[in-house]
Amino acid sequence: MSRRIACIRVPVPADTPAPDASARAALAGALLAAAPRVVPVREYPCAFWADASGMAGLGGDAAVARRLAEAARQAGWEARVGIAGSCIAAAAATRERRHEVRVVPPGGEADYLRRRSLSLLPITPDLRQSFYLLGLRTCGDLGALVPADVELRFGADGLRAWRLAGGDDARWPFRPPEPGLASAEAEFEPPVDSSEPLRFVLQGLIGQVAAQLARRQRIPARLRLTLRVPDAAEDAREVRPARPTADVRVLADLCRRAIDQHPLAGPVSGIALLAEEEGAARADQLDAFQAPAPDPGALHAALLPVFARWGAGALSQAVLHGAHLPGENAAWVARGSDGIAPFAGARPPAEPSARDGAIGFRNTLPLCFRRLPEPLDIGVREDPEHRPVQVDIPAGQNALPGVGIEGFPPRLWKTVVQGPERISGGWWAQGEAREYWRVESPEGWLGLIYRDAVTASWHLEGWYD
Incomplete structure (x- = not known):
């Protein structure tokens, strides 16, 4: 595969300030839509080299040059593009003001440069002045000299300039790509x-x-x-x-x-x-007898606007701490994009079989406990066995904005209860002794309340949904 390189140059008037780093990065990003490698031309604020090798399958040099020019235009810049087999010829092709795109045929670099000015060559001012005093004005004039005479009089720099004038440019600004890898x-x-x-x-x-x-x-x-x-x-x-x-x-x-x-x-x-x-692109065969899991790629794409607005905490994971109190047993940890694969791969728990005496329901999820930031003081009427039979949530507190629920049931409601679950301990901290009950309102609202054994006061820990 022959090497081909493109030079993309944006003419910037002398009285116009050079583009800043963000503008140059935006232009480089746009050019990457047409070429796999983009490198800035040193000492030129708005010029780039682009690797155009191996582009025959995309329409050839002319098609790649037009794509590069169009990519620059979409980024807000009018650029001139030259493609050749060497850097010096590609750079010279961008100097043709009448052509937005110029392609130098393979092997035609010397013929193309023959009439071009020596000012195109990246040589020292002293060497350029010496050539001028000898009457050398074009690359063809310099290329017509005998290379041994040029090296004898002007040294290694002169011989290098002679080679550049003939299109022989050893410079290649790109690292060799790893074979077989995109x-x-x-x-x-x-x-x-x-x-x-x-x-x-x-x-x-x-x-x-x-x-x-x-x-x-x-x-x-x-x-x-x-x-x-x-x-x-x-x-x-x-x-x-x-x-x-x-x-x-x-x-x-x-x-x-x-x-x-x-x-x-x-x-x-x-x-x-x-x-x-x-x-390889995959299309999973769904199980006809199991609820399908979401596609991770589609789920990630769908969650991108959510992450942009709410951050990584939009997808969080409950991490169990093994504490004895429900409020301390777990904490939410932000996972963001890293949590998509485990979430997409999770399956609903195994359904109980008919032999276990239970009826399974498909496409259902376990209840999620929503814990309040701080337990809410409530009033509870107890029966003779100290079971809660009526819950009284103080007025003005049955609507809690920002905690994920529009409102609790009416202020005073009878309840169906399950419990108690007595938890005590933590003497090394402040010590706790609580009696937990799960309560259900007539409308089906489920909550978790507890009685503090020390103060005999009742509190709402959270609810289930």
Whole structure:
């Protein structure tokens, strides 16, 4: 496969300030929609190299160049694009003001540069002045000289300039891709010192990796996100969806979480995404006799707006502490995207069989206990056996905004009770002695109340739904 490189240059007037880091990152992210690797051109604030090798299956060089120009336009920039087999020829092609897109045919770099000015060559001012004094004005003039004479008079720098004038450019700004693996990368010049500009390029990186896999009818299963920091070891972070998926929104959310999980080691000069594992698109066969579990990828995509508004706590998990009091027995721990796979894989508990003397009901979930932030003082009328037969919730407290329930039953209501469950202990702290009862109102509202054995006062711990 012959190497092909694209140069994308946005002409910026001299009196216009250079784009900031966020604008350059947004442009790099847009260009990733058309090329797998994007690198800034050093010392040019709004110019990029893009790897155009192996694009024959996408329409060839001309189609890739048009896609790059259109990607820049969608990002708000009018760019000129040149594609050639060497950096010097591709950069020279962006100087043609009458052409938005210019493709130099393979092997035609020397002919294309023959009439171009020597000002295009990245050489020192002194060497350029020496060529000028000798009457050399174009790359063709320099290329017509004998290379041995050029090296004898101007040394290694002169010989390098002679080679550049003939389209022989040893520069290649991209790292070799890992064989057989889908990858994409972008670099920043100067390095960015916050994670915000990185978000602009994530979608482009993911889109490129997913597109490369799609040509083999595969989708990402595990990704490696690498952050490159100058003078520091590469920071590699794993991104693993709940199941293989090509949903860009889901993968972008996971990548953002991977970036925010640990602080950056310093200003980031580059970011790369590699598909370390691949998978196939799946369609699970549902069990006709069991309630179906949700698809993790679809569930993740559906929860993205919820996470954006409420944070990782929108999907939380109850963690048991093994305490003797119901209020201390469990706590909610925010899981966010990491909790989707276990949640989607959970199945309803096994249904009791008819042999156990119980009738099973399908598609039902166990009751969830909703504990109040603080127990609510209530009035309870007891029967001669000290069983609660009537509950009195003080006026104004039977509606609790923000705790997940619109209101408790009417202020005074009779109840059906189950209990008691006596719990005591905790002498090493403040000590507790309680008698718990489960109560049910005539309307079917279920609650958990307890009597404090020390003060003989009654309290509402929470309710079930």
